[in-house]
Amino acid sequence: MVGGIAISHLGKRFKNPQGEDITALSDISLNIRPGSFVSLIGPSGCGKSTLLRIIAGLEHAEEGEITLDGAPIAGPGCDRGFMFQSHMLFKWMTIYDNVAFGLRARGLYREQAGRVDEMLGIVGLKGFEKHYPHQLSGGMCQRASLARALVGHPKVLLLDEPLGALDAFTRMNIQDEIARIWKEQSMTMVMVTHDVDEAIYMSDSIVVMTPRPGRIKQILDLSDLPRPHARSGDDFLRCRAKVLRILDYGGKIQKPEYAI
Template structure:
């Protein structure tokens, strides 16, 4: 049994990719003037690790996700996936945004199938669409259209659409930010379950301190723009986690202090 558990853990780790961010700075060109957004950011993720980014609104967290996704190059510094420079978008890195952005004229099945369809392999890989839908718990909604789904269900479709590509790195830009509190709590548990089953490396941006310590192995706290790393905090608690855990409560207090919000605790 022990050997089997070790083998399963190794297989899950292999499903994720290592991510290295080295000396990354970035600026926007605003009417010919440079607006610094990121300032000398360096950190790494091990394969299969779950890391959350926290910081003030507008500090550059989502910009860093765009760089990791390969949607634009950094002004300076290097980003690497499994040692290879990130220079463009690639199927091994998939982004899930705050808005599900589903096509309203496509039902759930056909929204999830988009990635395989774009690759020209849908005909031979149709079973993967059904598997992804089952994985996020929407097996009874394959033929439903986006207007027939709740916010949480629509975000599950977006996750299925991402997972069908077997990502090595899942990039999450506040994917639960617009959900009501009860749906958000349920989706947090679902996200942990998907990550544990699939083994992808996860990089999450959130403004919710409780969400960060509940989900992640590590929480990286950014300063105001241009963002620098203020702290890299390990969340050394087993899963499933409990929100009343005093260790998590202390971590929340510490992080709120770093964000200048300790008085609200």
């Protein structure tokens, strides 16, 4: 199986508007097994999105090493699909043309045109091929964006809080779909989120990060839990409490003075 990412001692600095150096990521080491689903979670400013963008090759890290299946990552490439926070569909193209973009750009469209219809079917957008993005709802646009990212068979799919702007029900639907695609296509997925439930529901392992400087605080392995991680199961709730405790959002449990 392909799609293993090895990150060792990665460091990234930014200049803030005042010209001061800000350490966005410090000494990040992480091994992402091929075919696993990893969530990066943490409060804003912890560098989770930056880490994801470095994996995508959209940002460059000054320190450390990062490889995909042993080869160093030097820039963006079609072996790593990327889903943005807002769908970023090309709004001058129809849904079909958006999904076909990657194949056309690489000159593969002629051989693999059927793949476009297949992807549209997988994300449930059959019949919307000729629509423009502004004619679809936010959830449908994210589905199209998912199809666009997957059409070229990437080894890894990187998800940068793609469901953050959707309503709760649409969100859960698309979570299920992504989980299903992950299982069927047996690919590696790395997702940035600030939603603890989403991270637990979907992941094999959760990387909890803390800000200033962005570091990995703890990595939770959920791979022995039976899948799917039912949202209402006991394991889910225990896990949730654990993640919140790591993030210091656990709160204090008050002992009741009397039982009802």
